[in-house]
Amino acid sequence: MDQSHINNLLYLMQRLRKPETGCPWDLKQTFSSIVPYTLEEVYEVVDAIEREDYPHLKEELGDLLFQVVFYSQLAEEQSMFSFEDVISSLIKKLVVRHPHVFPEGTLTSERDTSLNTSLGNHGLADEPGIKQKWEEIKTTERKKKGYNSVLADVPTSLPALTRAQKLQKRAANHGFDWPSIDGVLNKLDEESNELKAALSQADEENIDEELGDMMFTLVNLCRHLNVDAETSLRKATRKFEQRFQYVENTVLSTGQNISETTNEELDQLWNKAKENKAKENEAKRN
Numbered sequence: 001m002d003q004s005h006i007n008n009l010l011y012l013m014q015r016l017r018k019p020e021t022g023c024p025w026d027l028k029q030t031f032s033s034i035v036p037y038t039l040e041e042v043y044e045v046v047d048a049i050e051r052e053d054y055p056h057l058k059e060e061l062g063d064l065l066f067q068v069v070f071y072s073q074l075a076e077e078q079s080m081f082s083f084e085d086v087i088s089s090l091i092k093k094l095v096v097r098h099p100h101v102f103p104e105g106t107l108t109s110e111r112d113t114s115l116n117t118s119l120g121n122h123g124l125a126d127e128p129g130i131k132q133k134w135e136e137i138k139t140t141e142r143k144k145k146g147y148n149s150v151l152a153d154v155p156t157s158l159p160a161l162t163r164a165q166k167l168q169k170r171a172a173n174h175g176f177d178w179p180s181i182d183g184v185l186n187k188l189d190e191e192s193n194e195l196k197a198a199l200s201q202a203d204e205e206n207i208d209e210e211l212g213d214m215m216f217t218l219v220n221l222c223r224h225l226n227v228d229a230e231t232s233l234r235k236a237t238r239k240f241e242q243r244f245q246y247v248e249n250t251v252l253s254t255g256q257n258i259s260e261t262t263n264e265e266l267d268q269l270w271n272k273a274k275e276n277k278a279k280e281n282e283a284k285r286n
Helices: 001-018 033-048 054-078 083-097 113-118 127-144 160-172 179-198 204-224 227-254 263-285
Strands: none
Touching: 001 054, 033 054, 033 204, 033 227, 054 083, 160 204, 179 204, 204 227, 204 263, 227 263
8 A cells, every 4th residue: 555645644634633724623622522423433334334335335444544543643642642653553462462373473474384284274273272362362461451350341332232242252251151052041031031020010120120131141142153242133123124114115105104004004014024025135145
């Protein structure tokens, strides 16, 4: 990549923040004020990927990169760190975390390719061993930062499903886990029964707690099935949205509103939406 592009981007950011001639909006921003925009850009990247809109993804990745440049500019103005420091720190961390790629801990070092014949996975080190080493390195990093708990650095600002799955994965990597999926399914049955008991008692506080426990267990089930809970729910939400919009548009085309439509009619339209989607998926496969 042409280094001038990065330099131009950094220069652009400096100009936006130049006190005398910069942009008034950019000049008044702080680390905290930009956070909502950063989150928005992250979700727009995710949305473009989920819609397989790759031309749009290029634009969204650029917007996300701009967020990193913006934070770096704010930090440099306060003599904290620069964009170059961010890149340098990232490279150093990734080299350390990939000893199977950079055996001497330097960016230019390479594994002896003559050993490839004794390794599976197309000449790469075994994945379980890599994951174990990765966790060992991250544990060492956490200790250097003063974190004593293996869960200490899981961000509280993560979406609830993502954070639950990350906490569970972290605990499982240190031996705190069910040995098989049967234990998770039994726990799900247990939580379901406890929720039913809370509902029968109309205990609102307990209902809230039991619902949380059930969702937490469902996330654990996703993890055991190698399914990302957040992505799975997003897919289900998008599927509901598409089916509902079909029902809504069909009803509106008759001059009615959904509130004026019987449950039986709505069920028929919902099933029709499911059939249409199934035919569409079959056409894609063929």
